[in-house]
Amino acid sequence: MKKILVVLGCIIFILQATGCSSAGSGKNGNNKIVVWTQAAADHPEGKMFASRVERYNEANPDKLQVEIQNITRAGAGSGYIDKLNAAITANDMPDIFTLDGPDVAAYVDAGVIGELDSYMSNGFKEGFTDSIIQQGTVDGKFYAMGYSDSAVAVMYNEDMIKALPADIQAKVPAADEDWTWEQFVALARDIDTYAKSSSDAAFADYKLAVSTLLSDIASGSYETGTYYFTPLLWGNDSNIVAEDGLTVDGVLNGEKSLQALTSYAQLFAGDPLASASEPEKAFHTGKAPLAVAGFWYVNELKDNYPNLKYRTVRYPKMSEGYSGSYTPSGSWTFVKSGKITDEEKSKQVVEVMEWLTNDQAAEEYYAANGAIPSRKNAISVINTNTDNAYYNEAWTVMQYQVEKTNKARPVSVGYPYLSETFAKDVLLKIAQNQAADSETIQKYLDDTVKKLDMEFAKYKK
Amino acid sequence: MGFRNRSYKRAEVITAYCFLFCAIVLALLFIVIPIGRAFTYGFTDYYLLKPDDKAFIGLDNFYRIATDEVFLKSFLNTLQFVVLVVPLQLGMALGLAMIVSKKVIGNAFFRTAYFSPAVLSLVVISILWTVMLNPTSGLINEILTGLGLPAQPFLTSTTQAMPTIVFISAWSGCGYQMMIFLAGLTNIDKSLYEAADIDGAGSFKKFVHITLPGLKPITMFLVITTTIQAFKLIVQPMVMTGGGPDYSTMTMLQYIYEYGYRHRNIGYASAITLVFTIFLIAVSMVIKRLFKEEKA
Numbered sequence: 138m139k140k141i142l143v144v145l146g147c148i149i150f151i152l153q154a155t156g157c158s159s160a161g162s163g164k165n166g167n168n169k170i171v172v173w174t175q176a177a178a179d180h181p182e183g184k185m186f187a188s189r190v191e192r193y194n195e196a197n198p199d200k201l202q203v204e205i206q207n208i209t210r211a212g213a214g215s216g217y218i219d220k221l222n223a224a225i226t227a228n229d230m231p232d233i234f235t236l237d238g239p240d241v242a243a244y245v246d247a248g249v250i251g252e253l254d255s256y257m258s259n260g261f262k263e264g265f266t267d268s269i270i271q272q273g274t275v276d277g278k279f280y281a282m283g284y285s286d287s288a289v290a291v292m293y294n295e296d297m298i299k300a301l302p303a304d305i306q307a308k309v310p311a312a313d314e315d316w317t318w319e320q321f322v323a324l325a326r327d328i329d330t331y332a333k334s335s336s337d338a339a340f341a342d343y344k345l346a347v348s349t350l351l352s353d354i355a356s357g358s359y360e361t362g363t364y365y366f367t368p369l370l371w372g373n374d375s376n377i378v379a380e381d382g383l384t385v386d387g388v389l390n391g392e393k394s395l396q397a398l399t400s401y402a403q404l405f406a407g408d409p410l411a412s413a414s415e416p417e418k419a420f421h422t423g424k425a426p427l428a429v430a431g432f433w434y435v436n437e438l439k440d441n442y443p444n445l446k447y448r449t450v451r452y453p454k455m456s457e458g459y460s461g462s463y464t465p466s467g468s469w470t471f472v473k474s475g476k477i478t479d480e481e482k483s484k485q486v487v488e489v490m491e492w493l494t495n496d497q498a499a500e501e502y503y504a505a506n507g508a509i510p511s512r513k514n515a516i517s518v519i520n521t522n523t524d525n526a527y528y529n530e531a532w533t534v535m536q537y538q539v540e541k542t543n544k545a546r547p548v549s550v551g552y553p554y555l556s557e558t559f560a561k562d563v564l565l566k567i568a569q570n571q572a573a574d575s576e577t578i579q580k581y582l583d584d585t586v587k588k589l590d591m592e593f594a595k596y597k598k
Numbered sequence: 599m600g601f602r603n604r605s606y607k608r609a610e611v612i613t614a615y616c617f618l619f620c621a622i623v624l625a626l627l628f629i630v631i632p633i634g635r636a637f638t639y640g641f642t643d644y645y646l647l648k649p650d651d652k653a654f655i656g657l658d659n660f661y662r663i664a665t666d667e668v669f670l671k672s673f674l675n676t677l678q679f680v681v682l683v684v685p686l687q688l689g690m691a692l693g694l695a696m697i698v699s700k701k702v703i704g705n706a707f708f709r710t711a712y713f714s715p716a717v718l719s720l721v722v723i724s725i726l727w728t729v730m731l732n733p734t735s736g737l738i739n740e741i742l743t744g745l746g747l748p749a750q751p752f753l754t755s756t757t758q759a760m761p762t763i764v765f766i767s768a769w770s771g772c773g774y775q776m777m778i779f780l781a782g783l784t785n786i787d788k789s790l791y792e793a794a795d796i797d798g799a800g801s802f803k804k805f806v807h808i809t810l811p812g813l814k815p816i817t818m819f820l821v822i823t824t825t826i827q828a829f830k831l832i833v834q835p836m837v838m839t840g841g842g843p844d845y846s847t848m849t850m851l852q853y854i855y856e857y858g859y860r861h862r863n864i865g866y867a868s869a870i871t872l873v874f875t876i877f878l879i880a881v882s883m884v885i886k887r888l889f890k891e892e893k894a
């Protein structure tokens with residue numbers, strides 16, 4: 138009898154272990170509001186969400202209490218997204234969850250996230266920066282509240298640049314000047330030529346001219362590539378997909394995209410200036426004098442590489458005459474489950490989302506994590522008057538881009554595939570094959586368009 | 599024959615059925631139901647985010663497989679990996695087993711050292727090798743250039759990436775098989791070697807005519823298990839190359855994962871799974887047949 142009980146116990150354990158855990162709307166009912174985030178509990182981002190939620194619960198003891206659950210993402214967000222997708226399949230979604238901005242449209246199309254306009258406080262949406270509103274809007278409706286914005290600029294190693302001949306130094310723009318991609322590549326080429334023939338101590342560790350983080354694409358973080366380099370197409374009045382989010386033929390493989398990507402490819406022509414397998418922290422450790430650098434570099438350099446003298450200049454524009462927005466932006470957002478049927482709960486869920494993304498929250502996130510505020514009123518909280526001139530300059534440049542030139546990534550139901558295919562089959566392929574001629578790049582683009590069209594056919598039905 | 603005549607106590611019968619039930623539940627949960635689901639989903643346009651909106655699309659997914667260049671590439675990559683890694687890994691394992699079977703000083707240390715990669719996580723191994731093989735700053739190229747040899751692109755080259763992964767996989771897996779070969783070597787009757795010595799046989803002849811035949815059953819077992827394991831390659835390319843460059847290291851399992859989860863196209867991923875499962879069943883049957891012939 139004992140054995141039988143043990144066996145039955147095992148079976149029950151297995152069945153429980155293979156079943157789905159309860160988390161979301163399906164089983165929460167109206168007892169609590171569950172929030173899922175990809176931020177680890179011990180990460181500054183996770184801590185700040187926990188702190189906001191705790192204060193909300195304390196201030197609203199009579200309302201539904203909010204419970205935050207941290208499902209740490211791996212690499213490109215896979216662990217978290219896999220669990221979220223499984224929860225959607227099992228109709229067991231949390232009430233509020235985080236999503237990367239460009240993914241919002243796909244979840245809207247699937248009907249799993251709900252619109253926010255009818256529940257939001259007056260004027261709350263307008264408080265977000267323009268690119269965050271763009272990123273969260275699908276077919277004219279607002280679905281996602283970005284809790285931070287982002288920016289990408291170019292950084293250079295001051296010691297290495299100072300060691301260059303004056304004529305090369307003169308090619309480096311000022312922090313408040315626009316410059317073009319062509320000028321950027323020309324500068325990188327001059328640095329590379331000099332570094333390879335110089336015995337100057339500043340170039341003792343020199344490995345490559347530009348750090349681009351393309352190695353992230355090679356290891357599966359495809360979005361980094363799209364985030365960093367789609368702006369080259371924007372700056373040439375083009376894009377990776379048309380406004381409808383699904384038409385790629387004639388856009389991605391169009392003349393202007395080809396021009397932009399042929400210019401991008403000059404980084405890898407001849408003696409390559411950048412590499413898809415660059416050393417880890419190449420810019421931080423003096424192996425690369427230039428870097429296409431995300432906003433997170435600023436705090437990383439301040440905290441972990443305090444001796445590195447770096448300067449920051451604007452993200453290069455592909456075409457000098459282009460006057461629209463063109464710099465990288467966007468980040469993760471909070472969205473509301475589309476499965477909540479109770480109106481009162483919906484109202485409170487949106488109230489919680491506002492609490493997690495309002496001006497005060499944005500200021501706190503900046504203080505805790507160096508996250509660029511997603512709220513117009515909070516951008517001024519970025520401190521550009523510290524005693525660290527490098528830090529001040531970097532934030533000044535990024536603040537300018539957030540306010541003046543940032544543009545949201547395309548809104549497309551097929552975005553994850555679009556982004557991955559573009560990063561892998563175009564950006565990475567150009568880098569790895571050192572393809573610099575327009576015929577080869579055109580072929581890459583045509584092949585990519587063919588693949589995308591095949592995959593997007595299901596959305597066009 | 600005695601089993602048939604033997605009568606079991608009721609409690610024994612119940613216990614036996616309970617254990618059988620347990621195995622059946624596991625098989626149903628993790629083998630039969632998933633294969634059945636993959637079979638039905640393979641004929642639908644199941645999109646992960648719209649689980650309630652599946653439509654039957656006939657053979658569309660299978661037609662797509664027939665024209666999918668990346669599928670073909672992934673399939674050939676997987677085959678290439680299996681064909682290369684099985685003999686290399688078993689050869690390395692046998693070689694190491696022969697070395698550590700000698701009674702020399704430091705033998706225990708070498709056994710542990712050779713076996714240690716087998717207990718390390720594949721993810722850890724993959725990350726370590728990725729750092730060491732970095733073309734611009736990796737240790738391996740530092741050594742090569744230090745010796746006056748040209749630096750190699752390794753994982754960033756379409757021609758070198760797969761052989762590199764094959765080598766790393768063989769290195770990380772051969773320690774475990776070394777231990778099994780070692781057990782086999784100790785079971786070979788020592789008198790056979792003594793007789794061969796008296797007959798004047800050299801080391802090579804003894805290896806070919808005594809050692810290899812003595813290890814045949816073990817070798818067959820290892821060929822089967824290593825082949826099956828090799829078809830399941832996913833961690834190393836996923837961590838080290840992401841399936842690149844230019845899909846040169848994309849394997850079937852990674853392709854299925856990418857389509858199912860990253861691209862959320864469960865219908866197409868299921869169709870690929872089905873095709874690959876049928877292929878694996880065919881391979882298993884061939885191996886089983888060979889094994890039977892060998893036993894006969």
